[in-house]
Amino acid sequence: MKFDTPATTNPIDRLKVIGHSTSRIDGHLKTTGQATYAYEWHDVVSNPAYGTIVGAAVAKGRIASMDLSRAKAASGVLAIVTADNAGKLGKGDHNTAKLLGGPDIEHYHQAVAVVVAETFEQARAAAQLVRIDYDDASGSFDLAAGKDGAGEAPSSGGDKPETSVGDFAGAFAAAPVQLDATYTTPDQAHAMMEPHASMAAWDGDRLTLWTSNQMIAWTAADVAKTLGLPKQNVHVMSPYIGGGFGGKLFLRADAVLAALGARAAGRPVKLALQRPLIFNNTTHRPATIQRIRIGATRDGKISAIGHESWSGNLPGGRPETAVQQTRLLYAGANRMTALRLAMLDLPEGNAMRAPGEASGMMALEIAMDEMAERLNLDPIEFRARNDTQVDPENPKRPFSQRQLVACMRIGAERFGWNARNAEPRRQRDGGWLIGMGMAAAFRNNLLVKSGARVRLDRGGIVTVETDMTDIGTGSYTIIAQTAAEMMGVPLERVVVRLGDSSYPVSAGSGGQFGANNSTSGVYAACVKLREAISQKLGFNSADAVFSDGQVTSGNRSVALGQAASEGDLVAEDAIEYGDLAKTHQESTFGAHFVELAVDAATAEIRVRRMLAVCAAGRVLNPKTARSQVIGAMTMGVGAALMEELAVDKRRGFFVNHDLAGYEVPVHADIPHQDVVLLDEPDPMSSPMKAKGIGELGLCGVAAALANAIYNATGVRVRDYPITLDKLLDRMPEVG
Numbered sequence: 001m002k003f004d005t006p007a008t009t010n011p012i013d014r015l016k017v018i019g020h021s022t023s024r025i026d027g028h029l030k031t032t033g034q035a036t037y038a039y040e041w042h043d044v045v046s047n048p049a050y051g052t053i054v055g056a057a058v059a060k061g062r063i064a065s066m067d068l069s070r071a072k073a074a075s076g077v078l079a080i081v082t083a084d085n086a087g088k089l090g091k092g093d094h095n096t097a098k099l100l101g102g103p104d105i106e107h108y109h110q111a112v113a114v115v116v117a118e119t120f121e122q123a124r125a126a127a128q129l130v131r132i133d134y135d136d137a138s139g140s141f142d143l144a145a146g147k148d149g150a151g152e153a154p155s156s157g158g159d160k161p162e163t164s165v166g167d168f169a170g171a172f173a174a175a176p177v178q179l180d181a182t183y184t185t186p187d188q189a190h191a192m193m194e195p196h197a198s199m200a201a202w203d204g205d206r207l208t209l210w211t212s213n214q215m216i217a218w219t220a221a222d223v224a225k226t227l228g229l230p231k232q233n234v235h236v237m238s239p240y241i242g243g244g245f246g247g248k249l250f251l252r253a254d255a256v257l258a259a260l261g262a263r264a265a266g267r268p269v270k271l272a273l274q275r276p277l278i279f280n281n282t283t284h285r286p287a288t289i290q291r292i293r294i295g296a297t298r299d300g301k302i303s304a305i306g307h308e309s310w311s312g313n314l315p316g317g318r319p320e321t322a323v324q325q326t327r328l329l330y331a332g333a334n335r336m337t338a339l340r341l342a343m344l345d346l347p348e349g350n351a352m353r354a355p356g357e358a359s360g361m362m363a364l365e366i367a368m369d370e371m372a373e374r375l376n377l378d379p380i381e382f383r384a385r386n387d388t389q390v391d392p393e394n395p396k397r398p399f400s401q402r403q404l405v406a407c408m409r410i411g412a413e414r415f416g417w418n419a420r421n422a423e424p425r426r427q428r429d430g431g432w433l434i435g436m437g438m439a440a441a442f443r444n445n446l447l448v449k450s451g452a453r454v455r456l457d458r459g460g461i462v463t464v465e466t467d468m469t470d471i472g473t474g475s476y477t478i479i480a481q482t483a484a485e486m487m488g489v490p491l492e493r494v495v496v497r498l499g500d501s502s503y504p505v506s507a508g509s510g511g512q513f514g515a516n517n518s519t520s521g522v523y524a525a526c527v528k529l530r531e532a533i534s535q536k537l538g539f540n541s542a543d544a545v546f547s548d549g550q551v552t553s554g555n556r557s558v559a560l561g562q563a564a565s566e567g568d569l570v571a572e573d574a575i576e577y578g579d580l581a582k583t584h585q586e587s588t589f590g591a592h593f594v595e596l597a598v599d600a601a602t603a604e605i606r607v608r609r610m611l612a613v614c615a616a617g618r619v620l621n622p623k624t625a626r627s628q629v630i631g632a633m634t635m636g637v638g639a640a641l642m643e644e645l646a647v648d649k650r651r652g653f654f655v656n657h658d659l660a661g662y663e664v665p666v667h668a669d670i671p672h673q674d675v676v677l678l679d680e681p682d683p684m685s686s687p688m689k690a691k692g693i694g695e696l697g698l699c700g701v702a703a704a705l706a707n708a709i710y711n712a713t714g715v716r717v718r719d720y721p722i723t724l725d726k727l728l729d730r731m732p733e734v735g
Contacts (some may be wrong), residue, residue, distance in 0.1 A: 080114070085264070147342060190243075212659075309360065438707065480517060588692065
């Protein structure tokens with residue numbers, strides 16, 4: 001189905017199932033332990049062996065020698081695979097570094113061997129007996145030190161590394177009110193609950209891989225390319241995923257080394273990355289250094305806005321696109337953005353929830369707060385004065401929907417923003433300094449081709465098959481809701497099967513593009529199935545009404561299952577997008593509000609309450625949408641106050657590479673969270689008229705906290721995370 005004109009009235013608009021707060025249909029499986037995650041396939045193969053990966057102990061250099069003798073002689077060992085005996089390996093299109101290193105080492109904890117044994121304990125013990133000597137080489141591990149030598153970043157996702165409109169330099173120099181400030185964000189880890197894990201089994205030259213991965217088609221293709229197999233010989237399954245946040249978008253070492261280990265051992269092999277290995281072996285959100293310059297007239301109109309960002313990556317890697325939102329969020333006739341990329345020898349930097357905008361909004365929305373103060377304007381008013389209904393870099397291109405100001409105004413009223421004292425350090429509660437902060441939220445809406453197969457059997461059961469994944473976002477549920485709405489059946493009459501490379505290729509889970517695109521693919525397949533059913537029953541598909549398990553046309557009504565009385569009816573289609581995204585800018589908007597307290601003596605920070613107001617197209621399921629937003633808000637608290645991968649700048653690795661050292665929020669850190677969803681069906685986005693929301697809920701949260709801390713203490717921190725050591729020596733006198 002080609003979507004190249006705005007959506008008109010269609011069966012989804014009946015909203016009998018879509019738009020209702022529906023509990024996740026897979027929830028009972030997960031809460032009762034029946035959902036099978038990647039490491040938990042216990043009965044699909046017989047006699048699996050176990051693998052343990054050995055990671056490189058240097059960040060850059062070469063393997064001088066590798067002694068495997070003690071490991072091979074250890075109890076239960078079946079095989080050891082290294083680059084010397086793995087055979088010729090390729091590199092996947094979505095991988096920056098090789099997934100099996102040697103003799104050259106590209107980053108710390110790059111996999112250099114996998115030990116396969118009868119039991120997990122035997123594999124782990126034998127892996128510790130592998131002895132490797134390295135010729136260590138000097139590397140570059142410090143973004144700040146490499147900043148001046150950074151070059152123009154390569155294009156990423158079709159976006160230009162630099163943009164310029166008007167005369168930014170001249171307008172900024174002439175502006176009566178100016179801000180020129182630098183902000184930093186640290187390297188961050190996905191730290192998902194489920195580790196990267198895979199089980200591999202060979203049948204001749206055909207490989208079956210049970211894994212934990214967000215993008216099935218990408219993974220199948222990259223497995224085939226890495227192992228030199230025909231793509232049709234690779235079967236990937238990932239029906240349940242225990243969190244990913246972008247860390248499982250791509251093929252990783254667990255899958256490749258499980259496959260290599262299984263081939264060497266002649267047995268299926270099960271393998272999970274050790275938690276301390278994940279942080280350096282896989283990917284992370286790269287650190288940034290961001291310079292933001294804003295010039296404005298005295299009445300608060302932006303006349304110049306510039307945003308430059310530096311990040312680092314391995315050779316061949318991509319930048320953190322932290323300037324993307326600045327190209328679209330606020331008006332201003334004179335503007336520039338630039339991305340710079342330094343070559344670093346740290347582990348691979350790549351996508352993490354809301355790549356680009358999450359980091360960029362952490363800086364931009366502090367800068368907007370600082371400018372509002374210089375202009376003596378309320379932060380909401382300053383943003384509202386610079387709202388735009390068109391793409392600031394291309395004014396002929398309007399936004400399909402843009403309710404940023406409405407989000408801020410509604411949020412301000414609901415949160416009690418008028419009680420905020422604009423002057424810092426003025427509100428106390430005993431020994432606590434109280435502050436309020438806010439920030440805009442922004443994330444682009446991405447359109448990706450997505451397919452599905454829909455089947456009707458004689459019992460009236462509708463089965464949906466698509467390689468879409470559910471990383472905890474509720475994909476199973478909203479896909480079932482879509483099929484139920486389209487086919488006119490109750491939710492319990494729909495079966496959803498996901499995460500299998502034998503199913504039609506979907507958008508996958510990432511970039512908050514999964515929900516809208518995957519359901520649109522299901523919509524397209526259901527349209528075809530409705531046509532086939534109507535033809536089978538002798539109805540005109542344009543007149544047929546599918547409702548309550550019946551198909552009705554005129555005064556004739558037939559049970560839906562009757563159409564499949566002679567055999568299942570199957571339809572397959574995909575949603576493909578035309579030029580609407582070129583003629584109209586499609587984005588999601590919101591506003592975040594935070595109230596917190598800072599201990600006047602110790603600078604301890606306690607978040608008291610949070611509010612997010614989001615405008616992201618039609619809300620397909622308010623319950624799962626709200627769940628996504630509060631999860632994102634929680635992640636924003638982590639980004640603001642605690643999350644940081646500490647870099648050993650001498651040895652080139654992340655020191656705090658486990659869940660004990662990498663701090664993330666716990667229940668006690670998170671107060672009451674309120675979410676308001678503005679339902680705004682967007683006919684430009686898809687037949688579903690929906691957009692993504694799972695990353696919008698993150699973008700801007702950290703800045704809202706930073707702004708609240710400033711309001712409480714009068715201390716402006718521009719370097720994340722905002723830990724108490726950055727506040728203590730600048731705190732007001734206790735009295």
